[in-house]
Amino acid sequence: MKVRGIAVWRVLIVVVVLGMVAVGTWVGYDWHRFGGAPLSIAAQGQSIDVARGASFKDIVRQLRQRDVSDASPLYWRLLSFQMHVSGRLHAGEFALVPGMTPRDLLSNMATGKVMQRNVTIVDGWTFADMRRMLATVDTIAHDTAGLDDDAVMKLVGAEGEQPEGRFLPETYAYVKGDTESGIFKRAYAAMTKTLDSAWEKRAPDLPLATSYEALIMASIVEKETGRADERPRIAGVFMRRLRLHMMLQTDPTVIYGMGAAYEGNVRKRDLTTDTPYNTYTRFGLPPTPIALPGRAAIEAALHPVDGTELYFVARGDGSHVFSSTLDEHNRAVACFQLKRCQ
Template structure:
């Protein structure tokens, strides 16, 4: 009887042991499945923002609240321990990419691989356009919002410089919380380097005394055409007019000088109203750039196309008709502007 009882207990213990092994195996395989299975991410552009000082419990709660993962917090804790990442998770914004596993996310957090965002400065924007666009980005810290242009340039380390034209149109990466001044500083430095390098390699015998004059001309070229094939030709027209002391007579400079008074149309009275930027009334280049020129416009200004053309007129489809004589130009104006083609 006693032996039978001992045997029964042995069977019970064996059954319990096997059940424990089975349960442990199931938990192990379930945890391993969790660690490698994709998080529930609806599309691209999703992220999790880990605040400085946030606890691991806060991170897991956030993931559960956004339904990216419904796994037990214990599973997350075991994963962090298994990856030796305890106490090494960095604050910041992390991308939740489609197909990303919990292991991938913890690896990013342990490495501080924060989400990169992009801000693009568009060729031909004015500084006012740039500042408005930066102010609308809610993932940046706005530390230049209360600065006027003079104070802004002082922040850039360029006191007494006019800001127009001084920031290179490019796409700049940043992370959430970066100050907008950091993007502006990088764009300022990039423009300075780009302009200096282009000036060193400029074509000979240009009627431009300084890199700043090249920047002014490039801004006019930028505003006159968006066509890559036309930029050197447009630049060539302006260079020849400068060399021959002919008024530039370019509408974009007039529009810039009108400021807020420009509401989409330019009239004959605007062309005769004298301002420092009216190239119909004043000879030479305007006093400052009128926009932010891109690399291509800078290259065109410093490597203008050769030729005899002194005039151009818009066709209305984004392209221009170029002319070498006033007679040819007047015919082109009559055809494409007044719709009186012969």
Template structure:
């Protein structure tokens, strides 16, 4: 009986051992499957925020709420240990890419590969447009919301300067929580460097006394056309009019000078009402840029097309008709604006 009892215990012990090994093997394979199986990310553009001091429990709760993962915090903690990432996960916003595995996500968090976002400053925006666009981005920290334009320029180290035109249209990468002032600073520095590089290589004989005057002219070119092939020609027209002291007579400067009074149309009274920006009443460039010019417009202002053209009029399809004499220009105006083509 004693021998039978010992044999029974051995059978039980063996069965328990087999059960433990089987359970352990199953858990191992299930954990390995978890580590290599892509997260459930049905659409691109999703992200997860990891706060400072967040635990795996917090991270997993967020992933569960998004239905991206159903795994337990233990699995995630074991994966981090296996990757030697425990205790060194960085706070921040992380992209949940389609096809991304838990191993990929832990790797991003361990290396601090936070999600990059983009903010684009559009060629031809005014500074007011730029400020409105920044204010609408909820992933930025808005530290300029209560600061006026003068205060922003002081913060950038350009106290007393008008902000119009001084920020380079381009796409700027940022991470969630960055300040809007940091984007303004980068755009301001980028424009300053662009002018510093471009100005020394300008065409000879330009009626421009400084890089700032080039910026003013570039802003007018930017607002007059969006066609790359026309920018140098339009710049050439304005350069020749400046050289000959002819009124620039460009509508975008008038519109800028009207400010909030502009309701979508220019009337004859607007063209005769004198403002510092009315190039129908004042010879030369306006006192400041009227928009944020892009690199192409700056290059056109500094390298205008040669020729004799002094006039241009819009065709209505985005392009313009250029003329060298007032007679030719009047015919073009009659044809394309008054629809009296001869």
């Protein structure tokens, strides 16, 4: 009986040991599987925001609360030790991308590969449009809120300059927590670089004295047409009018000068009401740009098409009819604006 009892205990010990080995093997396999298995991320655009001073436990808890991972915190801790990143994870916003593994996420956190976001300034927007847009982006720190335009220009290092036209329409990458002033500084620097480069390579004998006048012209071209093929041609019309000391007579400048009074239509009395921007009552360029011109409009303004055309009128489909004489122009106006084609 004693021998039989010892045998039973030996069997039990073997079973327990084998069970422990099996469990250990399964846990080891499961842990290795965990490191390379995709997290539960169903769609693009998700992220995890790691606050400064957050603990490793806080990070894992956030992942579990968001149903990104239901793995044991121990698995995450062991993986961080294996990757030698324990205690080296950065604060910031990190992208959660479909197909991403725990190993990928910890690697991004350890190297500080924070999530890149984009904000787009649209060609032809005004500076006011740009400010309104940035104020709505909740992932940007609004450090210019409450500042007037002069204060913003001082903040970007351009004290005393008028802001209109000074910022390049472009898509700018940023990370969560970046400031509005940072975006303004980058857009200002990008416009300065773009304009200076374009001015150096400008066509000869333009009736423009400075690069700032080129910026003003580019803003008018930007607002007159959205068609790439027409920009140099429209610029050519305005250059010839400047050379001949003709008024530019362009509605977008009138509209800009009207400000909040503009209600969607330019009336005859608007064309005869004098403002510094009314090119129907004043010769030459307006005092400042009227919008933020894009690269294409700047290039068009500095490389206008040669020719004899002095007028153009909108067809109503986004394109324009160009004319060299006033009689031709009047016929085009009658046809496309008054619908009295002959």
